[in-house]
Amino acid sequence: MTSDLQKEMEDRTAYDMMTELKNMFKKQASQELYETYKLLQTCKMEEGQSVSSHVLKMKSYIDRFEKLGTTLPPNLAVNTVLASLPKSYHQFVMNYNMQGWEKSLAEVHLMLKTAEQNIPSKVSNPGVLMIREGKVKKNKPKTWGKGKGKSIAKKKIPPPPKKENPAKDAECFHCGKVGHWRRNCPSYLSELRKGKAGQTSKSGNEKK
Structure with a gap:
């Protein structure tokens, strides 16, 4: 006190x-x-x-x-x-x-x-920390064109090579066989021709 x-x-x-x-x-x-x-x-x-x-x-x-x-x-x-x-x-x-x-x-x-x-200590350099965390973005290369303005170089991606026989592994929707499409199916084309022939014969009989 x-x-x-x-x-x-x-x-x-x-x-x-x-x-x-x-x-x-x-x-x-x-x-x-x-x-x-x-x-x-x-x-x-x-x-x-x-x-x-x-x-x-x-x-x-x-x-x-x-x-x-x-x-x-x-x-x-x-x-x-x-x-x-x-x-x-x-x-x-x-x-x-x-x-x-x-x-x-x-x-x-x-x-x-x-x-x-x-326990690992914190990185003192913020640049190193950003690289470790994947926050740094790489700059894309730029090219300066002649004349007015600037242009960025773009790398053209070539198209995929064409197959010699695209229908080689295809399955026909009509007969179910492998090796051709329906438009090239012999069975489908035969039925298509028969159908057209039948329609032509029927129309000829109607005219007579």
């Missing part, structure tokens, strides 16, 4: 002093508890940041809870830290939950420091 507060409390009993102090600082402690909880929930680790410094920062918030009279359960404290890790630690968090471990925050801190060594 400050000297002024001590002078104010010197004539009171211990019970009255504690009651007065609780009433005086209750509102302040409640506000500090809220701010600490807010900081703990919004604290997120960025990619490339030291995991040790991040865990120590979150541990300071958890220790502040205890000083304010609120103790976080160990599992809740650990899960809060794991939820604040970036995507690069997704495999670590998934393995931790699948194994059903119940480690202390200090043990998780050591495990995260070991896992950090196996």
